[in-house]
Amino acid sequence: MNIIVKEELKAYIDPLTPDEHDALERSILAEGCRDALVLWGDVLVDGHNRYGICQKHGLPFQTIQHPHFKSMEDVHLWMIDQHLGRRSVSDFQRGVLALRKKEILTERRQRRMAESAEQLAAAPGEAGAAEPAADAPWEGAAELPPVPALNTREAVARAARLSASQVQQIEKIQKSAAPELVAAVRSGEVSLNTAATVAALPVEEQQAVVAAGKDEIKQAAKRVRQSKAKPKEAGEGGEEKLNSAGLPPVTAESATEAQIKALQARVAELETENAALRAQLAALQG
Template identity: 65%
Template sequence: MDIVVNEELKAYIDPLTPDEYEALERSLLAEGCRDALVLWGDVLVDGHNRYGICRKHGLPFQTVQNTRFQSIEDVHLWMIDQHLGRRSVSDFQRGVLALRKREIVASRRERAKAAPAEDAGAAPPEAAAPLPKNESLDSREALARAARLKSSQVVMIEKIQQSAAPEVVAAVKSGEITLSAAAAVASLPVEEQTAAAAAGKDELKQAAKRVREGKRKPARESSEEAGSAESAVPPGEDEVAALRKRVRELEAENAALRKQVLTLLGKPGQSAAPASAPGEDADAPF
């Protein structure tokens, strides 16, 4: 059988790094190709690197047909699930694959809703195979579970996918910068992202630091403004009522003290003179 290499399928998953490719080549030369290549008809689905290396060195290999594929979407979903389960796939790659899976699953759901009710009992000519794990991925929590990531990581990967310049994406794929740094840089204009990437990974890290510091400064200023505004707000009705009550209590205490003073002086019924203010003559007569 002539095996057909579909370039779209070959590029659907990120290629191996040069080091990973060399390690795979050494393994195949030492141990042979132990895992069968997966085919859909005559189209190669899984094993593009092994196929290329085996042809290069004339190594024998086995093939196996996956008879459950009924559409290219089935192939994509299977490829995604295979790579999501591999430990060698980076966090960023797993997040991207989970986002691709969400798009496929959502597209299938929309097509199913749009199908005419009268045709519900008849299977379409290219009905999707009932592949496992095609659960809803609408929430970030579901995406995080599918990709074995944290929800915060999924948020960062979405931002990178949507806003990052290709050079920044390449940097996070290669491990030059972290997910959080790439997501921070992705908030800059594309021209600034490209310039930072051209200057190297250290400049990318510095750019991410500047973005984070710029976000923290307005947050501190807002907090200070909120504190000032609170201090400037006049007391509410409950506070005013409490203050009036305290004034009445103090007035009653003062009246009681005046009575006690008059009693001690032997002048019942007379009002006591006001107490001397600080700095007045303490010996002044009543």
Template identity: 60%
Template sequence: MDILVNESLKAYIDPLTPEEHEALEQSILAEGCRDALVLWGNVLVDGHNRYGICREHGLPFQTVQNTRFQSMDDVHLWMIDQHLGRRSVSDFQRGVLALRKREILAERRALVEQARAQAEAAPPAEAAGTGGDGAPPWSEDDAHAAPAFDSREALAKAARLSSNQVGLIEKIQKQATPEVVAAVKSGTISINAAAAVATLPAEEQRAAAMAGGDELKQAAKRARESKRKPREPKPAKEHEGADAADATQTGELQALRQRVAELTAENDALRQQIAELQAASA
């Protein structure tokens, strides 16, 4: 049987690093291909690296059929579960895979709900039919796994991450440029730093990624600092306020006293003038 390599399936999981591929090749050359390749019909599902190495060196290998696959989504879910359980997968990769699984399960559940609603709305004669074309290639029970990924906590548990890490990975997927994503995949920067850089304009992200790890770290620092609220001015101390109020009252009191003194002097002068006029007329 000719094995068919589906390029989209091959690229669905991040490829091995050169060092990892070399280690696998040395292992196969020394001990042979111990694990069977997994097929869906003639499509290769698992074992792309082993298949390539065996073909290159003319080494024999075994294959096994997975008869439970009914759709490409089934294949993707199986691949995700296989890699979520592997220690060599990084935290970022596990988060991305878990988010992919949540998306697939949510879409599957939505289709099941849609099919159920259509069946309930159909006339009795149609609802009692045999199902017909367009029915999803899975049962309603299969879609019940979807609610397990409804919460971020459940998703984080499946990926062996914290809820905060899952949130950061979601932000990176939505906002980061491909260059920043490549940097976090390679381990050049941390998930936390990549999430901070992802908040910057796309051109600034690309420029930082092209400049290397140090510039990415500086970009992350700038992004964090830009989000910090400016410090509010310290409120005046109570005694300072009291002193100011006292000073104001003292000034007003002095002005009133001065005005009273002026009016008193004017009154005295008028009395003196009146007394002089009375004396002159006597």
């Protein structure tokens, strides 16, 4: 059997974590590959991890054809729906998938409306000519069930089993978060709310905060929230004093214990360097 693995389909859904992949491999070695791989012609659509494990260990597997796919869009929508229904998918992943589905459906709707307009323009005034529904299936794909529109944030939230505010947070993360912050959300290290808040910082500061660890990420989110809740400090001439993140500068009142310790450590380092330089200067003078 000639099975084609397309990298774009393999990477379309977030990969399993190493622990999840190891657990799947142990299950297949103990019980065999129980679920059939889904194909579209020769193209592997679902079961990339199972296929790789079976190939690695020379284990048999079953395949089934999905008869209703008419385009790669249909494949993508099916893959998204499959993963939206799985309990192991995180809130962030479900939100990303639902937003991706919305994008596909929006593009499909716009394309069909453009095609319908072209048809009407080509045959003006033709009796009985009616504009097809924007969500009508492609010609020849009547077997596929209709796909509900996702034209509002609430509809996306229902598809992802999330709240509208969570979807809004995911949109902020996708738009403004540094790759390191996105990775922290995907791994479950930080919550959606915290990541969306920290995403308001410049990218360089996000990267520094993530590198400092989970506690510092939470502290950064706290500082951002406080800056929005309190009046901004006014400087000379009534101008606001803000740092590069658009936040008030750190003061003795707002500094965290970690920041104070870091500053104290830096002062100690500078004092040591100064002492060493003075010793070198004295040696040269002598």
